[in-house]
Amino acid sequence: MPDIHNSLVSVSIFKNCDESTINNLARDAAVHQHPKGKVLFIHGEEAKHFYFIKTGWVKLFRETLDGSQAVVDILPKGHIFGETSIFEDCIYPYSAEVVQDSEIITIPLRNLKTEIETNNKLALNMLGSMARYRRRQDREIEHRTIQNASQRIGCFLLRLTDQHAQGEITLHLPYDKTLLASRLGMQPETFSRALSKLRDKTGIEIQGSTIKMDSIHQLTDYSCAVCSSEFPCKDLEAAE
Amino acid sequence: MPDIHNSLVSVSIFKNCDESTINNLARDAAVHQHPKGKVLFIHGEEAKHFYFIKTGWVKLFRETLDGSQAVVDILPKGHIFGETSIFEDCIYPYSAEVVQDSEIITIPLRNLKTEIETNNKLALNMLGSMARYRRRQDREIEHRTIQNASQRIGCFLLRLTDQHAQGEITLHLPYDKTLLASRLGMQPETFSRALSKLRDKTGIEIQGSTIKMDSIHQLTDYSCAVCSSEFPCKDLEAAE
DNA sequence: ATATAACATTGACCAAAATCAATTTTCAAT
DNA sequence: ATTGAAAATTGATTTTGGTCAATGTTATAT
Numbered sequence: 001m002p003d004i005h006n007s008l009v010s011v012s013i014f015k016n017c018d019e020s021t022i023n024n025l026a027r028d029a030a031v032h033q034h035p036k037g038k039v040l041f042i043h044g045e046e047a048k049h050f051y052f053i054k055t056g057w058v059k060l061f062r063e064t065l066d067g068s069q070a071v072v073d074i075l076p077k078g079h080i081f082g083e084t085s086i087f088e089d090c091i092y093p094y095s096a097e098v099v100q101d102s103e104i105i106t107i108p109l110r111n112l113k114t115e116i117e118t119n120n121k122l123a124l125n126m127l128g129s130m131a132r133y134r135r136r137q138d139r140e141i142e143h144r145t146i147q148n149a150s151q152r153i154g155c156f157l158l159r160l161t162d163q164h165a166q167g168e169i170t171l172h173l174p175y176d177k178t179l180l181a182s183r184l185g186m187q188p189e190t191f192s193r194a195l196s197k198l199r200d201k202t203g204i205e206i207q208g209s210t211i212k213m214d215s216i217h218q219l220t221d222y223s224c225a226v227c228s229s230e231f232p233c234k235d236l237e238a239a240e
Numbered sequence: 241m242p243d244i245h246n247s248l249v250s251v252s253i254f255k256n257c258d259e260s261t262i263n264n265l266a267r268d269a270a271v272h273q274h275p276k277g278k279v280l281f282i283h284g285e286e287a288k289h290f291y292f293i294k295t296g297w298v299k300l301f302r303e304t305l306d307g308s309q310a311v312v313d314i315l316p317k318g319h320i321f322g323e324t325s326i327f328e329d330c331i332y333p334y335s336a337e338v339v340q341d342s343e344i345i346t347i348p349l350r351n352l353k354t355e356i357e358t359n360n361k362l363a364l365n366m367l368g369s370m371a372r373y374r375r376r377q378d379r380e381i382e383h384r385t386i387q388n389a390s391q392r393i394g395c396f397l398l399r400l401t402d403q404h405a406q407g408e409i410t411l412h413l414p415y416d417k418t419l420l421a422s423r424l425g426m427q428p429e430t431f432s433r434a435l436s437k438l439r440d441k442t443g444i445e446i447q448g449s450t451i452k453m454d455s456i457h458q459l460t461d462y463s464c465a466v467c468s469s470e471f472p473c474k475d476l477e478a479a480e
Numbered sequence: 481a482t483a484t485a486a487c488a489t490t491g492a493c494c495a496a497a498a499t500c501a502a503t504t505t506t507c508a509a510t
Numbered sequence: 511a512t513t514g515a516a517a518a519t520t521g522a523t524t525t526t527g528g529t530c531a532a533t534g535t536t537a538t539a540t
Contacts, residue, residue: 043468062382062468070382070468087371093378116364123363124356130370131327137377138333142302142310144384145425149527178487185385190527192489208488208536228283228302228310388496418517430497432519448506 004029004105007054011080013125021115021122029107040082040096040104047085047092049106053077056102057175060094061182071182074099074175084130086113099179135235144185147226149194150201152184154223157204157211163232169216173209198222244269244345247294251320253365261355261362269347280336280344287325287332289346293317296342297415300334301422311422314339314415324370326353339419375475384425387466389434390441392424394463397444397451403472409456413449438462 004026008014014022031054034040040051043062051058053075060072060081072094075081085092086109098104116122143152161171173180181191195206202222205212213219224231244266248254254262271294274280280291283302291298293315300312300321312334315321325332326349338344356362383392401411413420421431435446442462445452453459464471 062378064386064466064468066465068386068466070385072378072381084371084374087368088375093371093375116367118360120358120360120363123360123367127356127363127367127370128327130367130374131324134324134370134374134377135328135333137374137381138302138312141312141377141380141384141425144381145310146304146308148525176487185381187528188488189490189529193527196489225306226304226308228304416517427498428518429499429520433497436519 004031007052007105010078011052013080013083013122013129015125017119017122017125021119024115025107025111028111029105031103031105034098034102034104036098036101038098040098041092042095043092045092047082047088047090047109050080050082050085050109050112051096052080052105052107054103054105056098056104057100058102058104059097059099059179061097062094069182071185074179074183076174077102083109083112083126085109086116099175132235139229139235142228147223149184149186149190150198151223151226152186153191153194153198154202154219155227156180156184158216158219158223158231159233159236161216163216163236165216168212168214170210170212173211177209244271247292247345250318251292253320253323253362253369255365257359257362257365261359264355265347265351268351269345271343271345274338274342274344276338276341278338280338281322281332282335283332285332287322287328287330287349290320290322290325290349290352291336292320292345292347294343294345296338296344297340298342298344299337299339299419301337302334309422311425314419314423316414317342323349323352323366325349326356339415372475379469379475382468387463389424389426389430390438391463391466392426393431393434393438394442394459395467396420396424398456398459398463398471399473399476401456403456403476405456408452408454410450410452413451417449 005022008022008026008029014025034056040058041047055077057077058075058079058081060075061069062072063069081096082092090109116126143155147155157171160174161169177191177195178188181188184191186194198204199206202213202218204218220231229235245262248262248266248269254265274296280298281287295317297317298315298319298321300315301309302312303309321336322332330349356366383395387395397411400414401409417431417435418428421428424431426434438444439446442453442458444458460471469475
């Protein structure tokens with residue numbers, strides 16, 4: 001219980017909320033261990049809970065009857081998901097699958113709904129979070145429109161690093177390449193070739209899932225020219 | 241003034257709000273006539289106002305230094321835009337251009353911000369609106385991932401019609417084909433060819449910007465198979 | 481240490497859409 | 511009615527990414 005409480009206070013939409021708010025949510029919450037591959041819910045299902053990722057990764061996606069899949073997002077620990085269902089007639093707008101063994105906190109949507117209807121601070125926090133997400137999706141659409149596969153990978157890598165870092169940078173892909181490919185809206189084969197092309201164009205070094213570069217500018221020169229935001233990405237300065 | 245008031249009461253985020261709320265917004269608002277081509281603001285600029293489209297059409301977009309453009313949305317009369325800036329440090333997240341001679345109401349963001357900080361009903365309405373928009377962007381990303389150009393046009397046409405209509409349907413493209421192409425994330429040439437292909441595949445009739453079909457199923461069979469939502473699109477039932 | 485399965489890469493080929501260029505059509509202004 | 515500009519179409523070609531198949535690599539469970 002104090003465990004759940006501590007997890008929730010770190011969530012941006014609960015920032016500066018009263019203890020009682022968090023307690024009302026934590027009261028009926030539960031922690032579960034989920035193995036990789038576990039599907040938590042399917043889009044279109046009735047939404048009973050929202051979720052907090054304590055550890056691990058979760059993929060949000062939608063798929064068609066013939067099996068084509070579109071990845072909406074891949075979330076790391078510290079994020080919540082499913083909470084927007086309270087504004088969608090309590091229907092999940094996407095499916096959620098655990099992509100690494102994860103500890104997930106399950107919280108009844110009912111509690112959130114009750115709370116938000118009287119708690120303006122919470123509503124405003126949530127509006128801020130939604131606005132950030134909206135901007136994020138707009139960027140995604142923009143990038144898929146005007147960036148090619150290699151530039152999109154370059155941009156993803158950039159957003160993974162501290163953009164004010166000086167000198168040599170080493171970074172690690174957060175999850176496997178097949179998943180990353182789907183996150184970027186391309187096939188694994190295309191990802192593989194596009195990453196090689198990015199290496200050739202920018203001089204970054206690739207060793208499995210480790211990427212090294214002498215300077216961040218190797219990537220910015222290549223990827224940020226085809227983006228409507230100037231480097232460094234200012235949305236990363238603010239937290240989520 | 242009563243004119244502005246009447247316009248605002250029809251906006252979904254003001255539904256069921258007190259008269260005083262609307263009055264506080266309308267008080268400092270103004271109506272302007274804008275010619276086609278007029279740019280109202282550029283992304284990154286400081287946001288002072290949000291806007292209501294009384295008549296006409298407005299394109300929301302972002303562009304890179306080299307002139308590539310990504311269309312975020314194209315809004316008809318009755319919609320507001322720019323209002324989310326209050327959650328983005330008062331910076332416009334996109335640019336806005338009038339694409340048909342339009343009557344636009346300009347409202348200070350300050351008024352909205354003051355109001356929303358104390359008016360939970362307004363905040364909840366806005367959350368609902370943001371959730372719908374979010375779902376809409378997710379669908380956009382999905383469609384660009386798994387639908388080809390012709391299917392995307394078919395889906396756009398479907399969403400333009402009453403999806404419960406029986407029998408013969410006639411519809412008109414809401415704006416010119418070049419703009420529609422950019423809205424769907426493709427080049428005008430691709431649009432032209434893809435529309436011809438759609439005609440060949442489905443048997444719809446095309447005459448300039450008028451489209452005729454014997455039954456809506458000519459389109460659904462072709463486009464809805466590659467979508468994660470079942471037909472009819474349930475998000476259209478709810479208003480915005 | 482080895483077997484196995486999942487992940488990743490590579491090659492050959494194909495399909496879709498972008499690009500460039502040339503017309504043709506449409507529509508508004510005179 | 512005529513002209514001119516913008517929009518739309520069409521053709522030829524290139525680029526990009528997808529698909530299918532084979533092979534290589536890595537990590538994990540036994």
